[in-house]
Amino acid sequence: MTIKAVIFDIGNVLIEWQPERYYDARIGEDRRRAMFAQLDLHGMNDVIDRGGDFRGTVYDWAEKTPEWGEEIRLWHDDWLEMAKPAIPRSVRVMRALRAKGTPVHALTNFGIGTWEIATPAYDFLNEFDQAFVSGHMGVIKPEPEIYQQVETQLGLPGQALLFTDDRADNIAAAAARGWHTHHFTGPDGWAQRLVAEGLLTESEAQ
Template sequence: MTPKAVIFDIGNVLINWQPEEYFDAQIGEDRRRAMFEAVDLHAMNDLVDQGHNFTEMVTQTAAKYPDWSDEIMMWHDRWIDMATPAIDHSVRLKTQLQAKGIPVFSLTNFGIETYEIAEQKYPFLRDFDRNFISGHMKVVKPNPRIYEMVEEGSGLSGAELLFADDRPENIAAAADRGWQVHHFEGPQGWADRLVSEGLLTSEEAQ
């Protein structure tokens, strides 16, 4: 069936999110590798995505690892520099879908405060028809509950929803609920999928 709404993940679908690349550029790959081995920064970020306070999580982690405190605080003070650039083709696809009256939702593992920071740089994040942000929901993908909450909030379920995410485990959990899914590996593949579903023409998907 033709989907009734399209759902975008944000990190690595609409906005590049590669913290390792950022730190490689700032402190060098060797030092970055040593830091990530010593400090589980992704676990820290997972807590932020679950709704814990961004500043508190980073400052507490920096205090716990004084040898890396300056670098850890960069995760806070220069966070927006890690979440860049926008993936412009994906942004255009979102805009084209909405221009045709097709509802577009976000479903993203994202902190409350960090999403507010991102909105300042990327105003298109304010333009979703519905936002499903893990920090506010207190649950993260791929927990089945987050997908249930999308269904409850939107009134849609199963094949009525088409969801794009860059992480296989996240789309697998959505597929388990009968959603149509797309493993995002680049905007052109996503564009082609939207065309194949009859949601956009080839010209609209450029």
């Protein structure tokens, strides 16, 4: 079946998302390793991505673990510094697809509160034909329901969709529903995949 829409993950596809790198710069690698070994901060973030209150969730974790309270609160108070920078070539190919009339959507694990912070900071996040944001959907990747919701809302089967994500488990879940997939390991490979699919020319994919 012809690909009728392209779907982008956001974290580490359009915007770098490396909390560990952020904390290494703030508190040093040794302290960061100790904190992440003790605390499942990515699990905390999953609560937010499912629709949990951003500040409330982070501050609750900080209160429950006072020895790391200041550091945990940074997840909320300095979040935009964690979610940076943009990945320019990915943004360019997203815009090139839209310029050619290809529907382009986002499917992202993102909280309601973090989305409200990110969308004014990154203009391209407002350019999708539809943005499927887990916090608003109440379900996260790689749970099958989130892919089903996308298919239903778009009125398209998986075979009509091409999806890129940096996480292999998210890709596997989409592929299991028949989606065309690309495991994102960098913008160059993704651009070449779009060329190979005939969605962009070499010059358009630069």
